[in-house]
Amino acid sequence: MPVVSVKLWDIARLLGVYLDQDSLSNFFDNFKLEIKKLEADTLTYDAPHDRLDLYSAEGLARAISYYAGFRKPTKYSISRSDVFVDSSRAPDYRPYVLMTIVRGVRLDDEAISQLFQLQEKLHLTHCGNRELVSIGLYDLDVLRFPVYYREVDTVTFRPLGYERDMSVREILAETEKGREYGHLVREGRYPLLVDSSGVVLSLPPIINSEDTKITERTKNVLIDVTGTEPHLMASILAVMTLATYERGASGIEVVPVVQGATTEKLISELLMGRRLIVRAERVVNLIGVDVSFQEALKHLGRYGYIVESASEDSATVWVPPYRVDVIDEDDIIEDIAISMDYNKIVGKMEPPTNRGIEHPLETISKYLRDILVGLGFTEVLNFMLTDPDYLMALGFTKFIDVKNPKMRMYSALRPSLLPGILKSLSRNVKKYGFQNLRIFEIGDVVDPRTLDSLRAVSGAIYGLGTTLTDGLAVTKTILEVFGLRPQFVRFEESELTIDERTAAVEVNGVLVGIVGEVHPKHLKYLELKAPVAVFEISVNKLAEVLGVRVF
Amino acid sequence: MNISRELKLPPRLYAIAKSILSLRKATVDEIARAVGRREQDIMRDIAELERRGLITTSRRTYFKVELSERGRRYLSGGLPEEVVLRELIKSGRVHVGTLKELGLDDDEIEVALGILRMFGAIRIRGGTIDLDTTRVQKVQEYIQSVKKELERYSLPITLAELSDSIREVRRRGLVLAREHKEIVVEATDLLTNYSDKLIPGDIVTVITPEIINLETWDSIEFKPFDLTVEPPRYPIVRKHFFTEVINYMRDLMLSLGFEEVKGPHVELELWNFDALFVPQYHPSRRPTDVYVVNTEASELPKVEHLVSAVGRYHKEFRGYKWDPSRALRLVLRTHCTSVSVRTIWERGPGDYRVFTIDRVFRPDTPDPTHLMEFHQLDGIIVGARVSFKDLLQFFREFARGLGLGEVRFKPAYFPFTEPSVEGYVKHPKLGWIEVLPGGMFRRQVLEPLGLKGYNVAAWGIGVDRVAMILLGISDIRDLYTDDVREVEKVALPKVILGAGSVS
Known part of the structure; x- marks a missing residue:
């Protein structure tokens, strides 16, 4: 979730009313915002991923002013600019550009830093970290139109925040942004925004130029988005444009795109605001309480919506263009529910139509636990993620692992419970000096062949004099409690145990598990000084031979 | 009970039985003192000995009688009615109002006049008390009988029951008579027959198979546990x-x-x-x-x-x-x-x-x-x-x-x-x-x-x-x-x- 910082005095300026933290926080739940801290005059909050319109002071103040009734929702008047951008020679791997102009803004340091904050948060959350969309803001009045979005093999300009002109190569190698986003452009095919007199606006999606940046003296702002996803670009541009507009602007223009009429239409339409039909029946069906449609619609003004027309059954609702999170009527109904207060939505739950049914693997597992505790085994738990080196040391060579581990010791999925149970045994014996110990675990393992999750039960018996017989006896006891008769047959495929002292456990010819004495070389590795008998039984196989259907 | 030449009793019962034999007939209190325990601590043992037919018990009630503080004062200074009578004999007639000067309080004056009037020895009219000298002797006899009764209790004594005369002085709050109960224990012939053959049993901490098989639980004593000592916690095998x-x-x-x-x-x-x-x-x-x-x-x-x-x-x-x-x-x-x-x-x-x-x-x-x-x-x-x-x-x-x-x-x-x-x-x-x-x-x-x-x-x-x-x-x-x-x-x-x- 993006973390956003705003100044209380800036919010007050935008609202026209000073609200202290307490009064502000009353609104925050309604916008899914969570206050993190207030230091001096800086308020920091978590914004939800979907409300990108609230990633800066402008949007927050706008939302509060509607909710508190300081201002009534209005539509925006959008005109088509008489200047244009030419994208006919845009790079094919990043082909789209969209631009708007916001006229008559009043900017100062704080306003500029808020707009940059919004730009950065949008880049990180909805722009695929600039891969899909990148945003730029410029001082309109230093530019000569038309502006070109084109592919160049080289260019030299002064990047934002630097003292001198640099070549693209230098920018990619030496600037922080160049190193971070250089992989998004192709060598010798750089996307460039440049004006008619050759002044560079930016090298998207990497860096803007120092010469065209917005300053406190900027009156008219040009905003661009370039990228690969026109719909997403339009949404982002709408949010950015309407936030900038909150800085006292007098007008919004959409810049025509030569050879980009279709994409240009997306932003024009979006800025006009969409209309959605909200049905009375759906309001009651989704929220689940009997609220009159007229009452429900009354809530909408608080969220910037305009009810254009309403009958008993449905209403046409204008959605403010910065609410790009609103996809269908259910999103509007959520705002109604929030405005009603979730805590006041009460009533009986529909009664269940069926009785509860436990998963059969869990039912069998519960009985296995009881039996093993009765046999003197303590239950332990281990993670499914384990250390691949440890697995291999014990002879487990086939397992699933992950490409992007955070820690190598948790990067493989256990193919068996035995490595974990032996690690637990070793840890306990070393820590407490037990002469004898019995432990078991019931849990899921991942079959490296099928990638299926399988339920297994495994146990270890430790102590001088322990032999295979102890493992066989425990296994036989468990199976006989389940009314099954095991056959034990020689099994020589386990690296973990001694060939001469390993048995496969079969019931009616089905292999359900193995029992064995751990090989002394592994005991040495585990720093255990007495023999260990282990067993592992597949609970899925048990279910199969018991005739229990596992779904 | 087994017929044997010896009788083995748990150590505590053994000590009590021995003391009963030597005291012949004694109260539980006396036995307790003899074996160095408190009375309430040996009650279960007494009951056990009785259950085994080695002793019989009987309950006895008695009263401990002594003078109250007031009784002591009256015995030396005279009863209130005695004081008033003395004054009447001396003066023939007195005013009610002057009686306080005799050192009597309101209650005592009321009691004294009540008793004198009961004997018909006085007449009161308009606050003046006149003595009827013909009745003086009766009153004096009464006073003497009360004082004689009080003298008997000037040292505390024990009585099996209370006589009418003591009830009268008790009613007037001059003596205190508190009821006590005690259990008197007497050896039966069975115990007496065994008197030379009693031997003490063992104190056991753990029940042995022998105790169960030979049914010797009646002749041993279980060592009491000190419940203030923290017991150990057992290692337990558990589900997670x-x-x-x-x-x-x-x-x-x-x-x-x-x-x-x-x-x-x-x-x-x-x-x-x-x-x-x-x-x-x-x-x-x-x-x-x-x-x-x-x-x-x-x-x-x-x-x-x-x-x-x-x-x-x-x-x-x-x-x-x-x-x-x-x-x-x-x-x-x-x-x-x-x-x-x-x-x-x-x-x-x-x-x-x-x-x-x-x-x-x-x-x-x-x-x-x-x-x-x-x-x-x-x-x-x-x-x-x-x-x-x-x-x-x-x-x-x-x-x-x-x-x-x-x-x-x-x-x-x-x-x-x-x-x-x-x-x-x-x-x-x-x-x-x-x-x-x-x-x-x-x-x-x-x-x-x-x-x-x-x-x-x-x-x-x-x-x-x-x-x-x-x-x-x-x-x-x-x-x-x-x-x-x-x-x-x-x-x-x-x-x-x-x-x-x-x-």
Whole structure:
């Protein structure tokens, strides 16, 4: 979730009313915002991923002013600019550009830093970290139109925040942004925004130029988005444009795109605001309480919506263009529910139509636990993620692992419970000096062949004099409690145990598990000084031979 | 009782029997003093000896009589009626008002006049008392009899019963007569016959087979235990406390009419993200947030139809180029909501409630509040009339079942639900904490799965956090302990034993 910082005095300026933290926080739940801290005059909050319109002071103040009734929702008047951008020679791997102009803004340091904050948060959350969309803001009045979005093999300009002109190569190698986003452009095919007199606006999606940046003296702002996803670009541009507009602007223009009429239409339409039909029946069906449609619609003004027309059954609702999170009527109904207060939505739950049914693997597992505790085994738990080196040391060579581990010791999925149970045994014996110990675990393992999750039960018996017989006896006891008769047959495929002292456990010819004495070389590795008998039984196989259907 | 030449008695009974024999007939109090114990401590032994026919007991009542403080004063200074009489004899007639000068209080004056009048020795008219000298002798006889009675008790004495005369002075509060009860013990012939053959038995700390087989329990004494000494705690073989808590949550879900399902830990992105309408550029899908499996699915499940439907919805409603190959990439599931959407895909329309409690994975470094592997309880309620209200109500009932108390709701955001909610419960130390996230699955989730005209309430509860609250554990890593001493030690949460709320 993006973390956003705003100044209380800036919010007050935008609202026209000073609200202290307490009064502000009353609104925050309604916008899914969570206050993190207030230091001096800086308020920091978590914004939800979907409300990108609230990633800066402008949007927050706008939302509060509607909710508190300081201002009534209005539509925006959008005109088509008489200047244009030419994208006919845009790079094919990043082909789209969209631009708007916001006229008559009043900017100062704080306003500029808020707009940059919004730009950065949008880049990180909805722009695929600039891969899909990148945003730029410029001082309109230093530019000569038309502006070109084109592919160049080289260019030299002064990047934002630097003292001198640099070549693209230098920018990619030496600037922080160049190193971070250089992989998004192709060598010798750089996307460039440049004006008619050759002044560079930016090298998207990497860096803007120092010469065209917005300053406190900027009156008219040009905003661009370039990228690969026109719909997403339009949404982002709408949010950015309407936030900038909150800085006292007098007008919004959409810049025509030569050879980009279709994409240009997306932003024009979006800025006009969409209309959605909200049905009375759906309001009651989704929220689940009997609220009159007229009452429900009354809530909408608080969220910037305009009810254009309403009958008993449905209403046409204008959605403010910065609410790009609103996809269908259910999103509007959520705002109604929030405005009603979730805590006041009460009533009986529909009664269940069926009785509860436990998963059969869990039912069998519960009985296995009881039996093993009765046999003197303590239950332990281990993670499914384990250390691949440890697995291999014990002879487990086939397992699933992950490409992007955070820690190598948790990067493989256990193919068996035995490595974990032996690690637990070793840890306990070393820590407490037990002469004898019995432990078991019931849990899921991942079959490296099928990638299926399988339920297994495994146990270890430790102590001088322990032999295979102890493992066989425990296994036989468990199976006989389940009314099954095991056959034990020689099994020589386990690296973990001694060939001469390993048995496969079969019931009616089905292999359900193995029992064995751990090989002394592994005991040495585990720093255990007495023999260990282990067993592992597949609970899925048990279910199969018991005739229990596992779904 | 065995006929034998000797009688073996438990040591304490032996000592008592011996003292009874030497005292012949004695009260329990006397016996107690003789054996150096308190009377109340040997009552059970006395009863035991009587049960065995070695002694008989009889109860006796007696009175301890002595003068009261007032009785002592009257004996030396004269009874009030005596004082008044003396004055009348001296003066012939007195005024009531002057009697106080004789050193009598109001009560005493009243008593004195009452007695004199009872004997007809005085007449009172208008505050003047006249003596009838003919009756003086009767009064004096009475006074003498009272004083004689008082003299008898000038030293405390013991009486078997109270005479009429003592009752009179007791009624006037001049003597105190307190009733006492005592038990008198006498040896029977049986005990007397054994008097030379009594021997003391053993004091035992442990019952031996001999005691049981030879039935010698009547001739031994069990060493009393010192209950202030802390007993040892036995090593115990137990089920793991975290499993117990998970099983309790499972039982709670079953009691609410839910059916349990399971799904794979290694999952297609399709189920983990795409079918949940999570855009492919969403931050939760970055390699820092999801483990990517180092294997490709050997055999792709039959989901072509679903893949293309999901793709259409992403394109139409999220407006970006959706990559089908990304949906077929394998990851470790980051939540159990994948199991919920799989279930909807398999079962289709209908009224049903299912849940799963299982492990999920997210790249993280273990610390007291984070793990790379943890548990979630995901569930869905499917039906044409299922609403957001049902979801909130489910959360309230679930919290009640876990003794978590009141739930407070706040709006929340999840890419796959609308409306979305986060439920908070009050933790005794941490305040309001979020434990119940959920929402109504979007139609962009349901329609590609083949569900139209149905609503689905869905949630994914963090099991570990709830378990930590119930168990009073503050480090999440402690839930997954394999330390058998820890497993022995952790107490079961009260709520799973049936108590109403978390302490």
